[in-house]
Amino acid sequence: MECTGMNHYDHASRGAPRGHRRTIRSALLGAVALATVAGGAMLPAFAQAPQTMAAPQATMPSFADVVERVKPAVVSVRAKGGEKKMAQASSDRQGSPDFNLPDDHPFQEFFKRFRGGPGDESNRSPRPGQPGPRQGVSQGSGFFISADGYLVTNNHVIDKSSEVEVLMDDGRTLDAKVVGTDPKTDLALLKVEEGGPFKYVELAPEAPRVGDWVVAVGNPFGLGGTVTAGIVSARARDIGAGPYDDFLQIDAPVNRGNSGGPTFNQLGQVVGVNTAIFSPSGGNVGIAFAIPSETVRSVTTQLREKGTVERGFLGVQIQSVTKDIASSLGLQGGEGAIVSRLEEDGPAAKAGIKTGDVILAVNGKAVEDARDLSRRVASLNAGSTATLQVWRDGKRQDIAVTISRMDGTSTAAADPKQDAAVGKLGLSLAPTGDNKKGVAIVGVEPGSPGAEKGLKSGDVIAEVAGKPVQSPADVKAAIEASRKDGKKSVLFLVEANGNSRFVAVQVPTA
The missing domain is CATH 2.40.10.120 (Thrombin, subunit H)
Structure with missing residues (x-):
């Protein structure tokens, strides 16, 4: 009944001194009780026995x-x-987390015990005859x-x-x-x-x-x-x-x-x-x-x-296929991994995989990206034969590769960003293919130095600092040489839509 009458007496006692609120509350409750005895019809809600509320059902899992x-x-x-x-x-x-607690904070004792703080016994100097703290x-x-x-x-x-x-x-x-x-x-x-x-x-x-x-x-x-x-x-x-x-x-x-x-x-x-x-x-x-x-x-x-x-080894370095790379190669979607470099005499090179190939599937299962290919290859047994579906020259073809065992220093199908991104120019590069000169730009980061110079996906870099290039590594090496020579900019010869132009790009700082 006190709960039922809460809204009433709380409003009535508003503004009353705290010492009198209890008196007001008692008086109101007494009036309700009197009305119940004297005339139950006047307040039928209070005349009924109090109803027991059902316990709420648990909604959270235990x-x-x-x-x-x-x-x-x-x-x-x-x-x-x-x-x-x-x-x-x-x-x-x-x-270690720094909670910036004051010295007299009650949590300080907690952290002294469980984080080895100044009050921890393990940090105190050992007493004579006692072993020192474990390190x-x-x-x-x-x-x-x-x-x-x-x-x-x-x-x-x-x-x-x-x-x-x-x-x-x-x-x-x-x-x-x-x-x-x-x-x-x-x-x-x-x-x-x-x-x-x-x-x-x-x-x-x-x-x-x-x-x-x-x-x-x-x-x-x-x-x-x-x-x-x-x-x-x-x-x-x-x-x-x-x-x-x-x-x-x-x-x-x-x-x-x-x-x-x-x-x-x-x-x-x-x-x-x-x-x-x-x-x-x-x-x-x-x-x-x-x-x-x-x-x-x-x-x-x-x-x-x-x-x-033990992990399987393919002998390639790859990068994920972005939409720009896919578009430049005539691929639908952005799945797969493009081969940016082959290890000499590695399993992939021996099987006929070429730089610029896009690996789309392994043993019939589609490859999502470079990381997915890394895991797939690593899970293969050394000596087993894997069928790789690759995209080359605008069409798909299957190539059988004998997987070898990865040694302690090699990486299987790593995703080396040093070959994909050139310095801080914001460029992603890929080989244009066998018997073709130059390096293709397959991605340009918005707002980057490369974008500011008008470079875009699909352009081909034919020369850097007057030297022909045929791989992303060549471009990187030419930029590094210009930096070592103290040059503030490096000259790119860029080909696009049958036209050639020189673009001076600022040498990024190391």
Whole structure:
């Protein structure tokens, strides 16, 4: 009844001294009670028994059942003797966050404990007879993928460490050995020999959809067993971390120390391994990246069986096909990857692939861009034969290539921007084809020095600084020579629509 009469007595007491408001409220409630006894017909709403309101139905999903099932398989990873003191979800490229808190702020004690601040015991001078503080300790997360002790984490968490231990969800600390690492995907496989069998989780057989709910479990700031939730924000993200970037983007809060920890779908299957965040401050801003389970499965299987990862090698350098490149070559759409350079005696060169060919498909599956081709080639077995569909001279043709094994220094189907973009001129170049002179301009960045000089897609650069050019590398070399000679501009001989003209372009600064 007090709730029912709230609007009435609250309005009546407005402006009254606080000391009298309680008296006014009591008087009004007393009047209502009296009216109910004296004449129920006068206020029938108050004469009825109070109705019990139904509890609202829950509309948000609960992850409690999933967390209860998977949490025992997630561990904290501590690597000693490495070059890093603390691994972080920004793949150690982010600096420590600066919260600019005053000295007397209550959160200062929290950060002293979990970030090794001035009040942390680990930073104090040891007492006589006590060991000194541990140095070179990297902290991250990981998870078991088998009952016999195999577990996954990030390579950067255990990189160059001499000793690795895992802190279990039940409080046990166990030693682990490194089975193998793959820096190109930032994955590592560890093995715990004693203390099993272990609770483990499965890798998801399919990639999640954008918008699916996910749960991240890990060890942020040393707080093991932390659970956060969010959705898949995007797929196939390229963040420049390596040649095979194919990250899931999630908005589940991920922070330093979550590196190597799993992200689960609602079935409790691992859809990704948390490895990086985008953060101006170093803390969570809702943009995190996870290595997809498909990549994790492929890499960990090879590490478990061979101790290393073998990748197919094609012996080409490529760039993605933009709309401008496609238009200049008579292609519909902007898919595929154009070959900008061939490695001498490489598999592609031996098979007859030529500079300027556009690779459209591998074994019948369309190639989206240069990154897609990189991943496709890397997944092929050495010694296997792949059928490449290429675009050459205005038509498609199939070429069989015998894939070789990538060595430790080569890159398979890399996307070298140094061959695609010339200095800071804003130009993207490509060979014009065999037996044709010059280098084709296939893209011009709006507002760039090249655009200001009137250069456009479809133009052909015949000479630079008086020297004939036939590859993007020739153009770059001529510009570099002009810079070393102290020249402020370099002269291009440009051909377009059957006409030739000289264009003086300012030499970009180094």
